Amino acid sequence: MEKIITNFLQEVNQRNTNEPEFMQAVSEVAQTVIPYIVANDIYHGKNILMRMAEPERVVMFRVPWIDDSGEIRVNRGYRIEMNSAIGPYKGGLRFHESVNLSILKFLAFEQVFKNALTTLPMGGGKGGADFNPKGKSDAELMRFCQSFMTELFRHIGPNRDIPAGDIGVGGREIGYMFGQYKRLKNEFTGVLTGKGISWGGSLIRPEATGYGAVYFAQNMLETRGASSEGKKVVISGSGNVAQYAAEKAIQLGSKVLTMSDSSGFIHDPDGIDEEKLAFIMQFKNVRRQRIHKYVEQYPKASFHKGEKPWRVSCDIAMPCATQNELDGVDANILISNGCYCVSEGANMPSTPEAILHFHNNNVLYAPGKASNAGGVAVSGLEMAQNSLRYSWTRDEVDQRLQHIMKDIHQACASYGKGKEGINYEKGANIAGFVKVADAMLAQGVV
Ligand code: NDP
Ligand code: 2IT
Numbered sequence: 001m002e003k004i005i006t007n008f009l010q011e012v013n014q015r016n017t018n019e020p021e022f023m024q025a026v027s028e029v030a031q032t033v034i035p036y037i038v039a040n041d042i043y044h045g046k047n048i049l050m051r052m053a054e055p056e057r058v059v060m061f062r063v064p065w066i067d068d069s070g071e072i073r074v075n076r077g078y079r080i081e082m083n084s085a086i087g088p089y090k091g092g093l094r095f096h097e098s099v100n101l102s103i104l105k106f107l108a109f110e111q112v113f114k115n116a117l118t119t120l121p122m123g124g125g126k127g128g129a130d131f132n133p134k135g136k137s138d139a140e141l142m143r144f145c146q147s148f149m150t151e152l153f154r155h156i157g158p159n160r161d162i163p164a165g166d167i168g169v170g171g172r173e174i175g176y177m178f179g180q181y182k183r184l185k186n187e188f189t190g191v192l193t194g195k196g197i198s199w200g201g202s203l204i205r206p207e208a209t210g211y212g213a214v215y216f217a218q219n220m221l222e223t224r225g226a227s228s229e230g231k232k233v234v235i236s237g238s239g240n241v242a243q244y245a246a247e248k249a250i251q252l253g254s255k256v257l258t259m260s261d262s263s264g265f266i267h268d269p270d271g272i273d274e275e276k277l278a279f280i281m282q283f284k285n286v287r288r289q290r291i292h293k294y295v296e297q298y299p300k301a302s303f304h305k306g307e308k309p310w311r312v313s314c315d316i317a318m319p320c321a322t323q324n325e326l327d328g329v330d331a332n333i334l335i336s337n338g339c340y341c342v343s344e345g346a347n348m349p350s351t352p353e354a355i356l357h358f359h360n361n362n363v364l365y366a367p368g369k370a371s372n373a374g375g376v377a378v379s380g381l382e383m384a385q386n387s388l389r390y391s392w393t394r395d396e397v398d399q400r401l402q403h404i405m406k407d408i409h410q411a412c413a414s415y416g417k418g419k420e421g422i423n424y425e426k427g428a429n430i431a432g433f434v435k436v437a438d439a440m441l442a443q444g445v446v
C-alpha cells in the first residue's frame with residue numbers, strides 16, 4: 001500500500017514542483033483514499049484520483065490598479081477551476097500577500113471534497129490575488145476589486161463558477177466586485193455569495209463558517225456524552241471565522257479564552273463574553289485595528305506578541321486563522337494541557353505532524369473540509385434563494401446549517417468509524433471522494 005501511495009505522490013509531485021501546500025493537501029487525501037480505492041473494484045484502472053488532482057482549468061491574470069498617490073501598481077490574479085463533476089465551481093477568493101499557485105491549488109483541491117460533503121450540488125474552485133489589503137484606503141480597495149473583476153468576469157457566472165470571500169475578502173470586497181460584474185454583464189445574478197442582505201445575500205452567511213465549526217464540535221462532543229457548556233475554548237484568528245466561532249461558543253456556554261492575528265494573541269482568563277466580543281468586532285471590522293487593542297480596554301487580559309495561543313490550557317481548540325498555524329509541537333502542548341477536541345475553522349491549519357499527534361492521543365479531531373463546510377454550505381443556500389428569487393428567515397437558514405453539519409458528521413462517521421472511534425479525517429476524505437468520483441465515472445473520461 002505504502003508503495004502505491006508513494007508512487008502516486010511522486011507522479012503528482014513531478015507535475016507540480018515547488019507547490020508544497022498543494023502536495024500536502026493531496027498527500028493527506030491520498031493516505032486515506034488510496035486504500036479505499038484499492039479495496040473497491042469500481043475505482044480500479046480509472047486513474048480517478050490523478051484526474052481529481054489535476055485542475056480542470058487554471059486562469060492567471062494581470063491586475064493593474066492605481067494607488068492613492070497616482071502610482072500604477074500590478075498584482076497577479078488567479079482562479080483555479082478544480083472540479084465541476086457535481087455542480088458549478090464554487091469557492092472563495094483570497095486577497096493576501098502570500099497568495100500563489102500552490103496555496104490556491106491546495107484550497108481548490110480541499111474545496112472539492114468539502115463541497116461534496118455539504119450535500120449540496122457544488123463543484124470546487126478557489127481564487128484570489130497576491131494583494132495585501134492591509135493599510136489600503138477604501139478607494140484603493142475599490143479600484144483593486146474593480147480591476148480584478150474586469151478580468152475575472154469572463155470566467156465566472158451563476159451556472160459556471162460562483163466565487164465568495166476568504167482571507168482578506170469580506171462583505172465590502174464582495175460588494176465592489178458584484179457592482180463591477182453587474183456593470184460589465186448588465187445582469188443581476190447570484191454570481192457571488194456573501195452578498196449584502198438587500199442585494200441578494202443570505203441571512204447567517206457571515207456567521208456560517210464559525211457557527212458551523214462550533215456545531216461540528218458539538219456533534220463530536222456528543223459522541224462522548226459531553227456538551228459545549230462550561231468548556232474552555234482557545235481560538236486563533238480574529239477575522240470572520242474566528243469572530244463567529246467565538247460568538248456561537250459563548251452562546252452555548254463555553255468560555256472563550258483567546259483570539260489572535262498575525263501580530264500575536266490576546267488571553268483573557270475571565271473569558272471573552274458577548275460585550276467584549278462586540279468590542280472586538282467593532283475595532284476589527286469597522287476601524288480595522290489590530291487585536292492588541294483589546295488589552296487597552298480590558299487590562300486584565302494579556303497580549304503575547306509574535307506568539308500563537310496553543311499553550312493556553314483548554315478543552316477545545318479552534319484554529320481559525322490560516323494554513324499550517326498549528327504544528328506538532330503545538331499539538332503536543334495542547335494535548336498535555338488537556339485539550340481533547342479540535343475543530344478546524346481554517347483550511348488545513350494543522351500540519352501532518354499535529355494531526356498524527358491528535359490521532360495518537362484519541363483527540364476528537366475534525367479537518368477543516370468537514371468542520372468549516374458550514375460557510376460554503378450557506379453559500380449554497382444563498383444560491384438556492386437567488387434562484388428562487390426568495391429569502392429564508394434567519395432561523396430557517398440556521399436550522400438548515402445545523403442539519404447540514406449533522407449530516408457531515410454522520411458522513412464522516414459512516415466512512416471513518418474504527419475500533420478507536422471515528423477518524424474524521426479518513427471519513428471526510430472518503431465521503432467526499434465517493435460522491436465526486438462516482439459522478440466523474442458516470443460522466444465518462446472527464
Ligand atoms: P479574515 O481575513 O476575516 O481573517 C483572517 C484572520 O487570520 C485574521 O485574524 C488574520 O490576521 C489571521 N491570519 C491570516 N493570515 C495569517 C498568517 N499568515 N498568520 C497568522 N494569522 C493570520 O479571513 P477568514 O476568517 O474568512 O478566514 C480564516 C480561515 O478560515 C482561512 O483559512 C480561510 O480559508 C478559512 N475559511 C473561511 C471561510 C469563510 O467563509 N470566510 C470558509 C471556510 C474556511 P491578520 O489580520 O494579522 O492577517
Ligand atoms: O474555504 C471556504 O470554504 C470559503 N472560503 C467559502 C467558500 C464559499 O464559496 O462560500
